[in-house]
Amino acid sequence: MTERGDRDGGGRDRPRSGSSTGATAITRGARVRLDQPRPQRRRILPEYDPEAFGRLSERVARFLGTGRFIVWMxxxxxxxxxWNILLPPALRFDPYPFIFLTLVLSLQASYAAPLILLAQNRQDDRDRVTQEQERKQNERAIADTEYLTREIAALRMGLGEVATRDWIRSELQDMVRDMADHHVLPPETGRARGREESDR
Incomplete structure (x- = not known):
């Protein structure tokens, strides 16, 4: 006995959701696996290492900015x-208008300008990173300086409330004098103790 589709209100058979007529695009096509890396696509253009190319451009730019390059050029x-003026006409490969020389110099200039710009961009990136690191170091140094300033101010305030040796000595001398004036101590004892305190 075969399974038939559900009947709708009019008594007609309705196809079940798993049949081929009601399949969605996800079940029909190949499902994308999210737990696996995507396969690499074939590229028409050749791949290159941008870091190695950047280092090469910096070397070329440094050489183009030296006096050695100007001398060799x-x-x-x-x-x-x-060669093209003094040698016989049969050996000349670029006669008087020097079109080939102009083409070579134009080609050299057209390659030199982007290489120099690329080297400058890399140097700008390095300078930006260096400035960011220096800014963070300056912020840390300022924070440390402010912390030390607050600690020194707290120590000064604490030391202002600490009794010094001279202050204790003067207070003891005043107490000895008061006791001698009120006849709690004999005058000779008060004077002797005052001398001892002053000698210390």
């Missing part, structure tokens, strides 16, 4: 011009 241009 000047020597190459002088040799190029002398």
């Amino acid at each position: 000047t020597l190459v241009i002088i040799v190029w011009l002398a």
